Amino acid sequence: MEPILQGKNLVKRYGRVTALDHCDFELYPGEVLAVIGDNGAGKSSLIKAVSGAVIPDAGEVYLEGKQVRFSSPNDAREHGIETVYQTLAMSPALSITDNMFMGRELRKPGFMGKYLRQLDKKAMEKFAREKLSELGLMTIQNINQAVETLSGGQRQGVAVARAAAFGSKVIILDEPTAALGVKESRRVLELIQDVRSRGIPIVLISHNMPHVFEVADRIHIHRLGKRLTVIKPGDYTMSDAVAFMTGAKEPETVAA
């Protein structure tokens, strides 16, 4: 099977630090791929390189077998790759709708939209409400309430809903449960499974081994700027994964 998103020989240096050292990466259709690694292993750089947030110094990125060069997150977004950043990338004072459509607002048809550039708020609100409902986030009180009035889990929900609404090919989640309580984490894991069941592959970056082992189909272990190995959660224990991550143990076979 052909990977939907693939990185080959990716290199990224920041001054003297090599964040990515000829790193490979593959995401297959319909799967949840977890990316784990110690702090500073280069997970974030890898994700940023395939999502357009940083431009790799060397190496290629392929989307559905075709080589792509993303120069900005917007670029990747236009190709159907949506990223939910750890910081969620939302404007707290703006409404849920404003945030969902930030950077890709809908304009009214006709004169008002074309010449006076008026936004089609009704259409955007309707769309936002539908998308939140699809993911079971119906308890959001008011689609026009400011994001800062939402709880942490609700914010995460809105961010995931935004990604799911627009990410037609790949969704990348960076530490989606790190800042959440137990119940809210559970809800986000359910969201991930909801999204996968709709056939959209997900890249999940996480430090939380139970979460990773629960939802991931494959686990990409990142160490010292490159992919150490890819394991299936059924074949190894969490302690094995942590041992690989920290270098306490070496995997016997190198994944092809």
Added chain:
Amino acid sequence: MSNENYEAASRGGTSDKLAEFQDHSRGFLGNIQHVLHVNPAMVPLIVLVASIVVFGLLLGSKFFSPFALTLILQQVQIVGIVAAAQSLVILTAGIDLSVGAIMVFSSVVMGQFTFRYGLPPAVAVAAGLMVGTACGFVNGWLVAKVKLPPFIVTLGMWQIVLATNFLYSANETIRAQDIAENAPLLQLFGAKVNIGGAVLTVGVIFMVLLVLTLSYVLKQTAWGRHVYAVGDDPEAAELSGVNVKRTLISVYMLAGLICAFAGWALIGRIGSVSPTSGQLANIESITAVVIGGISLFGGRGSIMGTLFGALIVGVFTLGLRLMGADAQWTYLLIGLLIICAVAVDQWIRKVSS
């Protein structure tokens, strides 16, 4: 909303229902906080109406007449226009200390281009507007691309533009009669429209239209939403797909252009072109913005609030003068208002459900 609610609702959730609206009682103070959070221009509007009523009761028809009330509009028109520019910059979590200098320099360019080089007034006005926009562009470029703090950039630009203004104009004033004879276009904003006892000038009408237009643009267009997003959290805005640098540069350029219009209006207001006028415009514009409820931390507030803020200052100034009070009382009260406005802003920012 509590976590229990959230969890419980998500369990039973079916996806055929749309997101629902639930109202929670927040208590009286909480309700006020919520209303203010949604409509940040409410506080200055209430203060404005209250101050008009109080001065109206104290002074009677001396104050509460079409003439006096429109006089306030005439007195605040320059500050109002400049404050509109200042609002845009402050919404992006910046500050523009060079607004007054850009305004004066633009007016000097309009005057000197007409009288020194003999250019048609329309060309001179266009040149003045371009100079203002160019100053704004330099500010915006330094803030967005070189990533210097707006306070420092505009502090420097203030000095640079003001010094350029004095050097270029050789400190010469162009007399009002000369302008009226040779280039009446420069005094266009001073043209008066009488409606009953009310006296409106083109400058006043321009100020009101400007604020209404900006209000529309900020609320109803993508660019306006981006201005708020950039002020709220520039990194989040960038990651959500907003071109932060371009937005910032466009804001400073537009602010420069509006300041140049204020320079044109300044000629209409004082009649002459004077390189020493408008020295207090930057402080007064920041005062109007702050009293108008726009957060200095960016991303919050409405431009209507700025207009109300400018009018509050105007009402206090005229009202106290008509009462025969020492002018220092005005400054004292304005100072109090500024501190109260920021305290209210902090309180509103704490809002959570």
